Amino acid sequence: MYNTLETSLENGILIVTINRPEKLNALNKDVFSDIETVVREIEGNIAIKAAIITGAGSKAFVAGADISEFNDLDKSGAKQLALRGQNIFFLIERCSKPIVAAVNGFALGGGCELAMACHFRIASENAKFGQPEVNLGLIPGYGGTQRLTQLIGKGRAIEMLISGSMLDAPTALQHGLVNYVVPQAELLEKTKSVLQVIITKAPLAVGACISAVNSSLDPSQNGFEKEIDAFGECFATADMKEGTSAFLEKRKANFQGK
Ligand code: COA
Numbered sequence: 001m002y003n004t005l006e007t008s009l010e011n012g013i014l015i016v017t018i019n020r021p022e023k024l025n026a027l028n029k030d031v032f033s034d035i036e037t038v039v040r041e042i043e044g045n046i047a048i049k050a051a052i053i054t055g056a057g058s059k060a061f062v063a064g065a066d067i068s069e070f071n072d073l074d075k076s077g078a079k080q081l082a083l084r085g086q087n088i089f090f091l092i093e094r095c096s097k098p099i100v101a102a103v104n105g106f107a108l109g110g111g112c113e114l115a116m117a118c119h120f121r122i123a124s125e126n127a128k129f130g131q132p133e134v135n136l137g138l139i140p141g142y143g144g145t146q147r148l149t150q151l152i153g154k155g156r157a158i159e160m161l162i163s164g165s166m167l168d169a170p171t172a173l174q175h176g177l178v179n180y181v182v183p184q185a186e187l188l189e190k191t192k193s194v195l196q197v198i199i200t201k202a203p204l205a206v207g208a209c210i211s212a213v214n215s216s217l218d219p220s221q222n223g224f225e226k227e228i229d230a231f232g233e234c235f236a237t238a239d240m241k242e243g244t245s246a247f248l249e250k251r252k253a254n255f256q257g258k
Contacts, residue, residue, distance in 0.1 A: 002034045002037070002038065003030050003034060004018065004019055004020055004028075004030045004031045004034045005017065005018060005019060005031075005034045005035070005038060006019050006056070007038065009047065009048065010192070011192075011196065012047065012048065012049035012050065012199050013048075013049065013050050013051065013052060013192055013195050013196070013199065014038075014041075014042055014048045014050070014051040014052070015051070015052045015054065015188070015192075016035075016038050016051055016052065016053045016054070017054050017055065017056050018031060018035075018053070018054070018055050018056060018061075018062055019056040020056070021055075021056040021057035021059070021060070023063075023066065024055075024057075024059060024060035024062070024063035024105075024106060025055040025056060025057070025060050025061065025062045025063065025111070026062065026063050026064055026065065026066040026067070026110075027062060027064065027065050027066055027085075027110045027111070027114070028065075028066035028068075028069055029069065031066075032084065032085065032088055035088055035092075035114075036088045036091065038051075039088070039091045039092055039095055039099070040091070042095060042097055042099065043091075043095050043096065043097065046257070048097065049097060049195075049199040049203065050097050050098040050099070050100070050195045050198060050199050051095075051097065051098070051099045051100070052099075052100050052101075052102050052188070052191050052192070052195065053092075053099060053100070053101050053102070053114065053115075053118060054101070054102040054103075054104050054187070054188065054191075055103075055104055055105060055111075057104075057105070058104065058105065058126075058184060059105045059106065060104075060105040060106040060107075060111070061101070061102075061103045061104050061105050061106060061107040061111050061114075061115060061127065062106075062107060062108070062110060062111025062114055062115075063106045063108050063109070063111055064108045064109030064110045064111055064132070065081075065085070065109055065110040065141075065142070067136065070136075078141070081141065082141030082142065085110065085113070085141055085142035085143075086141070086142055086143050088142075089113060089114065089117035089142050089143050090117075090143075092114075092117040092118060093117045093118075093119075093214060094210075094211070094214060095119075095210075096203075096206075096207030096210060096211065097203070097206070097207065098119050098195060098198055098199075098206065098210070099118045099119055100118055100119060100120055100121070100122060100191055100194070100195060101114065101115035101118035101120075101121040101122070102122055102124075102187050102188055102191040103115050103121055103122070103123040103124065103127040103129075103178065104124050104126075104127065104184060104187055105124070105126055105127060105128070106127075106128050106130075107127060107128070107129050107130075108128070108129075108130045108131070108132055108166070109130075109131060109132060109133055109140065109144075110140075110141075110142050110144075112129050112130060112131055112140075112144060112148075113131075113140055113142040113143055113144040113147065114142070115129070116143070116144065116147035116148065116151060116177075117142075117143060117147065119210060120178075120179050121172075121177065121178040121179060122178060122179055122180045122181075122182065122187065122190055122191045122194065123169045123172060123173070123178040123180070123181050123182075123187075124169065124181070124182060124183065124184035124187040125169050125181055125182070125183055125184060126169070126184055127168075127169045127172065127178070127181070128166040128167065128168055128169070129166060129167045129172050129177060130160065130164065130165065130166035130167065131144050131148065131160055131161050131164070132164040132166075133161075133164070134161070134162060134163075134164045135164045139161070140161070144161075145157070145161060148160065148161065150217055151175075151176060151177050152175040152176060152177055153175075156175055169181040179194075180194075200255075201255070202234075202237070202239040202240070202242075202243055202253070202255045202257075203239070203255060203257035204233075204234065204237050204239055204257060204258075205234055205237075205239065205240075205243075208230040208233065208234060211226070211230065212226050212227045212230050215227075237258060238256060238258045239253075239255045239256060239257065239258060242254060242255060242256070243255065
């Protein structure tokens, strides 16, 4: 179904593996269009409750945009590429179902940006994060300057962007770029176990949390108003009635996403 991705659905969790290990899973046009398709599938398919994005092989999550596709671009082509990349990464960020990056190695350039567009990140001990675009006479184009600043703060983000230097996994954890660091052999199991808990929660409430948090970082929205609206909307869901009844009846809630 996909040229550049492998997917497998396990207990409601779609594991998406970017599969170009010989090019360290660099994001070329085909990978981008496959990612766009798979995120639409995650959003639309009721059998999928959450997703993990990871990279094939033990070396790289994604080592960036495919630099070999940059040669033919002029100024306007480059802007179109950045716009397309940003729009696809917005699809991930705005997905109502949790999408977590399991960062299994280098997450550089567009790879770091892809990981940052996910709702949160879990890294293996060998993971390395960087925005090395200045080495190429470039800057990030897929949201990296914005999301890095949001995640690790302005001073750290600027240093990382203008030095092109990489953060190792323990430093990424210390800076809040990742939520956990685990041995590489345990990365997928850890990510699945975190998501297994999340997918037992009320799906509409989970989606509303993601959306309200996103609003806090969107200057065109008032996140506090968004929270009030979403809080009210939850009261119109069957799952809210089920969740509160289950609590009062001292039983486990059985959420339907309605
Ligand atoms: N775009 C295209 N190809 C890439 C790539 C990228 N971003 N990153 C790695 N590759 C390719 C290499 O060209 C090489 O291909 P080849 O075997 O056909 O020559 C293959 O992947 C393996 O990479 P290599 O550089 O040989 O591995 P390494 O272990 O020596 O170095 C990195 C690993 C990640 C440090 C190095 O590949 C690198 O710096 N990549 C580019 C990172 C970057 O600048 N990303 C931002 C892009 S905007």
